[in-house]
Amino acid sequence: MIVVTGATGNVGRPLTRALAEAGQQVTAVSRHAAAVPDGVRHLVADLAEPTGLEPALTGAKALFLLLSGDLHAAGASPADIIGQAVTSGVRRVVLLSTQGVATRPFGATRVAMRALEDTLRESGLEWAILRPGGFASNALWWAESIRAQRVVAAPFGDVGVPIIDPADIAEVAAACLLEDRHTGGVYELTGPQVITPRQQAEAIAAALGSPVRFHDLTREEAKAAMAQSMPAELAEDTLTILGSPNPAELRVSPDVERVLGRAPRPFADWAARNIAAFR
Secondary structure, eight states: OEEEESTTSTTHHHHHHHHHHTTOOEEEEESSOOOOOTTOEEEEOOTTSGGGGHHHHTTOSEEEEOOGGGGGSTTOOTHHHHHHHHHHTOOEEEEEOOTHHHHSTTSHHHHHHHHHHHHHHTSSSEEEEEEEOSBGGGGGGGHHHHHHHSEEEEEOTTOOBOOBOHHHHHHHHHHHHHOGGGTTEEEEEOOSSOBOHHHHHHHHHHHHTSOOEEEEEOHHHHHHHHTTTSOHHHHHHHHHHHHSOOHHHHOOOSHHHHHHSSOOOOHHHHHHHTGGGGO
């Protein structure tokens, strides 16, 4: 059995489906009740309380670990999840980390994730670590304004990074969970090319068959909007990356192709598959 945490999210959902279609027994873990593919067991658990994972990990051979906000919840001890995996007899853990662990290692979020990576390396388990950059699915932030006004409002309209399709992350995760050859691998996951927010808006417009206007926000306007849904410090950090990506963040990684034997999907592919969100 393979346990997938974050199973209803942008990565966990396609990963759960891929594993089920490959004939694997899967336990999907999420914070709330949700529909899962036929034959998949579902468990509601909050990873900020690792003991809640015990029923899922019992009898499991592998774990896909996606922590999201659970990493920083009050009183959270994500290293305890690794320890619980060891105790439960799990043999392999694939951790969804972040590119920033390598490209901007000194932020609080990346320091915590680096510590978790180190815990996994020292656990005695088989492991693989995935470090994606920006997600194509972050464009869903614009869905409401596109539906209502056919407008994308974002800062740094002509500054791009090689964002990745979450479906590619899921396929790489599946390979790492199922194939021994990826044990000990650290994979940086990016899309096939640098793409700017303005170009993303153009790709969504092409998929819609309808013009979408791009409105450049100032940094201050963007920070105010982002601070409504995340801590101001995290908003500031995110804007620094988006506005001034360093050379490592602009690099197109070969790792998706190394694992999957094909190039990563372009943003236009993601937009076409998800266009219903923008109609």
